[in-house]
Amino acid sequence: MDWLDADGYTIGRLLVTRGLAAIYLVAFLAALLQFRALIGAHGILPVPAFVRAVPFRRSPSLFHWRYSDRLFAAVATAGAVLALLTLVGVTEQLPLAACMLVWFALWVLYLSIVNVGQVWYSFGWESLLLEAGVLAIFLGNADTSPQFAVLLLVRWLLFRLEFGAGLIKWRGDRCWRDLTCLYYHHETQPMPGPFSRHFHHLPRPLHRIEVAGNHFTQLVVPFGLFAPQPVAGIAAGIMIVTQLWLVLSGNFAWLNWITIVLGLSVLPDEFYGWIVVPMAEYGPTPEPFVAAVLSLTAAVAVLSYWPVRNMLSHRQAMNASFNRWHFVNTYGAFGSVTRTRREVIVEGTADAVSTPATEWREYEFKGKPGDVHRRPRQYAPYHLRLDWMMWFAGISRDYAAGWFPRFVRKLLENDRDTLKLLRHNPFPDKPPARIRARLFRYRYTTHAEHRATGAWWVRDSLGDFMMPVSRSDVRAR
Structure with missing residues (x-):
């Protein structure tokens, strides 16, 4: 079914898969290096106590069947190895079914960690990585043409991420509406970076421009993602530049980087003309794969009811997952800004x-x-x-x-x-x-x-x- 193929997005798909693999690698390494103290068998909030109190149906995880620190380390290590192999291009060279299985394993392993991670894993970027990880299962391998439906679902995720964040700010703290939030935010954000103090001391008129630019990027630009090229690419480019600004001004784990990675999928191959990549020649797309992509699209369409309803609600929730699988979530942060x-x-x-x-x-x-x-x-x-x-x-x-x-x-x-x-x-x-x-x-x-x-x-x-x-x-x- 060639009509579902997305010609001209080979490089974008490559950058998305490599980028998500890099973020998975960081996430698994962070889990491996921190879990013993936080959620280990003798940690601050031990997993064994959690799984005794919370049943599998409420928080699916491999650790409901068995937990030990050694097993957790094995799970995190396996995830890191699979992510590294994907990052260096091994996974995409596998047969399509095996490639999909690797991405599925990455999702299952990280879901198992997040669902027993308690307050330490209660951040929106955990659900964001898991949702993007599900879509990555269907991005295909090196022999399969990118599927336009999947790339459209990536844009829909990017839209919800940006537009939800914009709405939560506009409806939240008054300082977002009077353009003064960045008088404080660079100083009071959770974990400042090396340049945050310099951003804080920018002239106040520039802070107001920053806020206005944020509103434009999050409340107006996302609609351009669904326009024809080059409008969609320009919209993604604006988002990427904005996220790089946030990377320089603070430490928000992989929130900014995964947003950049998702945005790269929107840029057509013509944009990457400076990258020398051999022209890809794809064979016919397997019909079972097409059926799986269509099923995924239908599932996302149904599950999108809850995040859309949340975005339209005056009581909009931030970073909420509507199902235990962390799929098709709602996003948004810093609806209120601390002044001190x-x-x-x-x-x-x-x-x-x-x-x-x-x-x-x-x-x-x-x-x-x-x-x-x-x-x-x-x-x-x-x-x-x-x-x-x-x-x-x-x-x-x-x-x-x-x-x-x-x-x-x-x-x-x-x-x-x-x-x-x-x-x-x-x-x-x-x-x-x-x-x-x-x-x-x-x-x-x-x-x-x-x-x-x-x-x-x-x-x-x-x-x-x-x-x-x-x-x-x-x-x-």
Whole structure:
């Protein structure tokens, strides 16, 4: 059925499959390096306890049949290996059925992790990767022509991602409508990057232009994705440039990068004229594959009812999945913007009893602000899950109620896996006797302050987040 073939999108498909493979690789590596402390058998929120409380039908995962840290590591490692093989082009050279099976395995393995990941995997880009991963199953191999229906579904995902984000902002915080949100957002975003302070200090008229440009990109441009070329390509190009701006200004895991990857699928081969790629010659598209593509299209059309209804609702939800398979979701973030940055600073002491001479030593995290003289680092697309949850904790204690006391207990035990998530352990030889947490307001230094002190931040105490506790005070849950 050649009428379903999408001539002229060979390079776009290649970049999408390689790009998604790269993001899968980062996601599996992040899971492998962080799971023991976060959700391992002896982690802060252990998987075994979760699967005992939540049945398979509510959260499908391979780990409902069996869990061990060794098995989790095997799953994450297998996913990383498959992603790497796909990234270097091995998967696309396989027979069509085998190629589809590899992409299906990537989706199943990562779904199994996300569905037992609890708060650590509650971010919108987890569902976004899984939804894009399903579509990738049907992108075909090197011998199969790209299917226009699948590329159209990729555009529909990109539309929902951008338009949903635009709507949640326009309906949310008033500062999005009066164009002032970026007076604050570069400073208060979850995890600033190395250039975020420079973006924050741009003139305020430029911040207003930034917000207006964001509204145009997210509320107007997405409709161009469904127009004929070159309009569709221009729309995707605008989105890609906007996302690169966000990559420079912050750390949003792989949210920006996966949006860029999806946008690349919209650009026709003519756009990539500077890339020397042999002309592809495809054979007839297998009829079972065409049937599968049509079935996928019908399924997406039916499942789109819920995200469309959500986008049209005045009570629009952000980053919601309407089914346990994380397929055909709704997206959107930062409907409200915090005006001040509040950071939880965790400290320990070797003294069992406080005295005027008690020394409190600060735990340093890898990504979130702590030491005011330390410049923020670039980590995206890698996702520092604990650092992100500490940002939520600074907004409200309620966000941390289920895990923060357990995290503190791990620090009181000098738990090796937990300490690997941190940049610095101030108690390398012996566990601390007590831990406390204090709340600070952080702001960027002005240009004059930075020249005088070399500091990137100024911080002021807001009081206690958690009073000092010892191992006997924090009970295992």
